[in-house]
Amino acid sequence: MGLLVSKQICSRSTYWNVVTKASHSNIWKNLIGVREIMLNNVQFSIGTGQKFKVLTDPWCEGETLLQKFRHGLVRRLGFTWSSPLSSLIIEGGWNFGLLQADIFTPIKEYLQTLSIHLRPDKLLWDGGDFTFKRAWKGCRTHYPEVMWSTICWGKTRPRWSIHGVFLFHERLPTMFNLQKRKVQLAPRCSTCLQQIDPRDHIFVQCPFAMKFWGWLKDALGWNVDFNSILSVEELLTWFLLQTSKLIKTLLVAGFWSIWQERNRRLHGHSSSSTTDVARKTLFELGS
Template identity: 30%
Template structure:
């Protein structure tokens, strides 16, 4: 806080270089004498503190693509995939778990999220089938970010918005489900069969 105070007053030059929400929060605080004490102009409450401190209007482009009202599990799974927080084999290896790293969808490459949901041949067949059924064009993607960009194009149009959301969340969830079936139950399901389950 000392960087923002000069001669017992708020330093306007420093505040100008700070975000607008933070400046409004600081202006509500009174500078009192003594060691780092804070006095609120309005009655203090946790709700007021949260509202004053939280960041607003930082919506990412994919937020509407993920949140499907009908299936919160699928939506949450999509968010975890985007944040690369799914327990894939490479994720577990980075945390010290000793496992052989191979993709259980194609059995050829190591299992990373980008490979499993974008680069894997079985996954590519699923995406190709779904895009073809919708009449959309699909360009080869090489990561989750590229995949989000492809879906965001269709999410912008009002006519395809619900379809893009449904296909995105459902596909990510069922691809992960297919991977887990192959890993744990040794159950093999072909890509076209899975794509028909999704659609």
Template identity: 25%
Template sequence: MVRWIHTHKLAGRNFWNIDTQPNSSWSWRKILDVRELVKGRFIHIVNNGEFTSMWYDIWCDFGPLADLVSTRMIYHEGSDPSFSIKDMVLANYLNWPSSWLSRFPQLAMISAPVLSLAPDVIKWRDIDGNLQDFLVHLVWETIRSKSTQVPWASDVWFSNNIPKHHFVMWLLMGEKLKTQDKLKHWKVSENQVLLCSLCEQVSESHDHLFFNCPFSLQVWNHVKNHMEFPIFSNSWKDFTLLVSPFAKRRIARNIMVKLLYAATVYSVWQERNNRLFKKKKRSVDQVYKDIYATVRLKLMTINWKKTPQTLRLKSDWKIS
């Protein structure tokens, strides 16, 4: 794919110059949108010169030569924008027109590549300026927006998580779940009372659902018995502060606690949605049993090391 992008020619233009057409596919438009972010990071190591564009690829210190020499000038001298390095190298020197050398003296400083039989190699210049083999994760690390890591990152994202549970956890940590208290910003009638669908007593919010609601508090109290963890508060914020210092340690108890925490949050949110939108209700015991079965099944899939702690965890969760 990378080689095709860099070598494909269309009407004398390559990938960097292709215009986005209105009827282009969504994926193709998105690929073209990142050109400005990545175009200066593809570095060509010239060997045989066949797959490196003379004008549009970066193979020398001055960047793409098309930034210096216009397409009109290229055609005027009998050259072609589709030429590769091999097309322009004659007897191991670059055959620059004298008019170009007088106008762009830096061209004289470019050494002619010594061609060989090996194919050209494309490298990626990472965020530190080092040349690396092209890998998708390096590209992502270079172009993505970055901010300071939040203290609860290890609570939410870890290798043994259940994705749908931890996506809801991620929304909870940012207080982005669409609880009913947020509807007041959507011009809902002031006379309409939006009560928690679990207890039907007070207005619904993140703090109420997790875990001040009488229903969710009962679920939470059932789950606590499996955590073997000192619980100082029923507030999800306080519990997160308690778990975070231990979350980075990949030991059996910590993984089990994080799985239980996320499964409880997910199940409470799921029960809220079922009652609100589907008019279906489950009891506290039914919600708790669903949490227990889900976490137990996940624990069964983990390849644990044989330690006294993991053996005790397997015994407690009835895992053979």
């Protein structure tokens, strides 16, 4: 747990028993917040005993030695809070010489049930070595995979991917969306200047978007009638049916190009023809 434990915060304790304070960072508080999940899933594989603390690390099947047995009994062993578990190990086995007195019989009997490995100590998770990646996969909430994930998170440009995620989550700052947030604007499409501009209009139904996808259809020889496609979801469905990864990537590239042209016209910088925008999109896709 070396990467988790801050020497400043855990100067006289460990990650497993440190108490959070108001002055601690949110990152540290969140790490402490998942401590119960860690205790329920992580396993301490004992080796040399150098990495674990004998009193304060929960190497006793999720409990510390102080939690497993009476404090007074454990304290009589003479260990301090900083004593490593190796203090209780000798020549690859438990040092039962420290536990000869009858009062230590419960501890001795329990240690006999724990194995010691001839290697450094390890933390295990789900049958393998503990890694943050493995722990995250085991702890996070797993949602059904969305249709567009393979396109947005494939081998594509980051700006196309991020824009695609915002688009599919309906988070783009269109006039229509801004008006729903109580921003006083006329929700008119800045490309055609005729209709309101929800997502489906900007990227599919707008005359500019229809000409854009139609130009790509003619240039690439697609057998599809884009006039019958009326929503982003329908357009996504058609692209997902294509076998070429490059063609699938063209969807998010096209969305980005249409959005950029929309912004240029909205802010009065310039405007380009559908042909120029489509050609530039193909050029960027191939570069």
